[in-house]
Amino acid sequence: MKAIALIPRKPGSLFLGELPAPELDDVPDGRGVLVRVLRVGLCGTDREIQAGEYGAPPLGCDFLVLGHESLGVVERVGTMVTELMPGDHVVARVRRPGTSLYDAIGMQDMSTDDEYQEHGINLLHGFFTEQYVDVPEFLTKIPAGIREIAVLTEPMTVVEKGVTQAFEIQQRLRIWNPKIAAVMGAGTIGLMATLLLRLRGVDVVTLALDEKPYLNSDLVEALGARYLSTRNMSLTEAAAAHGPFDLIFEATGFSPLVFEAMQALGKNGVLVMASVTGGDRTVEVPADAINMGFVLGNKVAVGTVNAAPAHYRAAVQDMTLAEALYPGWLSRLLTHPVRGLDNYKQAFDLLNGREPVIKAYIDVAPLN
Numbered sequence: 425m426k427a428i429a430l431i432p433r434k435p436g437s438l439f440l441g442e443l444p445a446p447e448l449d450d451v452p453d454g455r456g457v458l459v460r461v462l463r464v465g466l467c468g469t470d471r472e473i474q475a476g477e478y479g480a481p482p483l484g485c486d487f488l489v490l491g492h493e494s495l496g497v498v499e500r501v502g503t504m505v506t507e508l509m510p511g512d513h514v515v516a517r518v519r520r521p522g523t524s525l526y527d528a529i530g531m532q533d534m535s536t537d538d539e540y541q542e543h544g545i546n547l548l549h550g551f552f553t554e555q556y557v558d559v560p561e562f563l564t565k566i567p568a569g570i571r572e573i574a575v576l577t578e579p580m581t582v583v584e585k586g587v588t589q590a591f592e593i594q595q596r597l598r599i600w601n602p603k604i605a606a607v608m609g610a611g612t613i614g615l616m617a618t619l620l621l622r623l624r625g626v627d628v629v630t631l632a633l634d635e636k637p638y639l640n641s642d643l644v645e646a647l648g649a650r651y652l653s654t655r656n657m658s659l660t661e662a663a664a665a666h667g668p669f670d671l672i673f674e675a676t677g678f679s680p681l682v683f684e685a686m687q688a689l690g691k692n693g694v695l696v697m698a699s700v701t702g703g704d705r706t707v708e709v710p711a712d713a714i715n716m717g718f719v720l721g722n723k724v725a726v727g728t729v730n731a732a733p734a735h736y737r738a739a740v741q742d743m744t745l746a747e748a749l750y751p752g753w754l755s756r757l758l759t760h761p762v763r764g765l766d767n768y769k770q771a772f773d774l775l776n777g778r779e780p781v782i783k784a785y786i787d788v789a790p791l792n
C-alpha cells in the first residue's frame with residue numbers, strides 16, 4: 425500500500441513509498457482493529473518535519489511515514505474487540521505510552537521520558553497511508569454527525585488540553601471566572617482556541633498579522649469574538665484597550681511573542697503556550713519587568729503538548745456542540761482538500777506556499 429514518507433532531518437526528502445499492508449493479527453489476542461484511512465490533515469508540525477527541523481524515524485528504519493491528524497473507518501475487528509464494529513469512524517491518538525509514571529496511568533501527553541513516541545512525528549509511522557491496525561484503546565469513535573469535520577479532532581484535542589489545563593491551574597484562585605481572553609494566532613489552533621473559549625462563555629480577542637477582512641477574521645467574528653491585526657495594534661496595546669486578559673492562548677508558532685504575552689497577561693492570569701517551535705531563534709527580553717510582573721501579579725505560564733483520552737472525548741463533544749451553536753463553522757476551516765495520496769506534493773506545497781491555507785488535508789479514500 426502507498427505511504428507518504430520522508431527521511432527525518434533531511435529537507436526535500438519527501439517521497440511516495442510502498443509499505444506492506446497490515447494484518448489484523450499484527451495485534452495479539454484478538455484485540456486488533458483494522459482501519460481504512462479516509463482523510464488526513466497537515467499542520468505546522470508536518471511543515472517543520474519536512475523542513476528537517478523535527479521528527480525521527482522508527483527504530484531500525486531510515487524513513488518516517490507522516491500524518492498524525494487522521495480519520496478512518498473500521499474495516500475489521502479481532503474476536504476480542506467489543507468496543508468498535510466495522511463501519512465505525514475513528515480517530516487515532518498520536519502519542520503512545522512510554523515508560524514514565526504518567527505514561528503508566530494513561531497520561532502519556534504528560535510523559536517525562538526524554539523521548540516520546542508519536543505517530544507520524546517521532547519514532548512511529550503515521551497515517552498518510554491506506555490502512556493501519558491498532559488496539560481499540562487508542563482509537564476514539566466519531567459520531568456520524570461530525571464525520572465531515574472529524575479530521576479536525578486531533579488539532580481540537582490540543583486546544584482542549586491547553587484550555588482544560590488553564591482552568592485546572594486556575595482552581596488555585598477559588599473563584600476564577602475568566603471574562604476576557606486573548607488568542608494569539610488565527611491559524612487552525614488559534615481559531616479552534618477562539619471557538620473553545622467562546623463555547624466556555626469567555627469573551628475573546630484574537631490577534632493575527634493580516635488585516636481584516638479575510639476568511640480567518642470572518643471566522644473569528646462569526647463566533648462573536650473580536651479580530652485585531654497586529655499591524656494596527658500590538659498585544660500590549662490590545663491588553664490596554666480590551667484587557668486585562670485573564671487568559672492568553674499563544675498559537676502563532678513565533679516564540680518571541682510568548683514574552684510579549686507574559687507582559688500583556690493580567691494579574692492572576694494564565695498564559696497557555698501551544699506553539700511547537702523547532703528552530704533556534706533567540707531574542708532579547710525585558711527580564712526584570714517580566715519576572716516582576718509574574719511575581720507581583722501571581723501569573724502562570726504553562727506549556728501544553730499533545731492530549732490525553734479525556735481531551736479526545738471533550739474534542740468530540742465540543743465539536744458536536746459547535747455544530748449546534750455555530751452550524752457549518754468548523755467545515756469552513758477545511759479550506760484545501762487534496763484528492764489521493766498520489767497528489768502528496770500538491771498537499772505539502774500548500775504548507776509552504778503563499779496561498780492562505782487554514783487546513784490542507786488529503787482525502788485518501790471517499791468519506792461515505
Ligand code: BGC
Pocket residue numbers: 467468469470492518519542545578579582700729730731
Ligand atoms: C501534534 C501533537 C504533538 C505535537 C508535538 C502537534 O502538531 O498535534 O499531537 O504532540 O505536535 O510533537
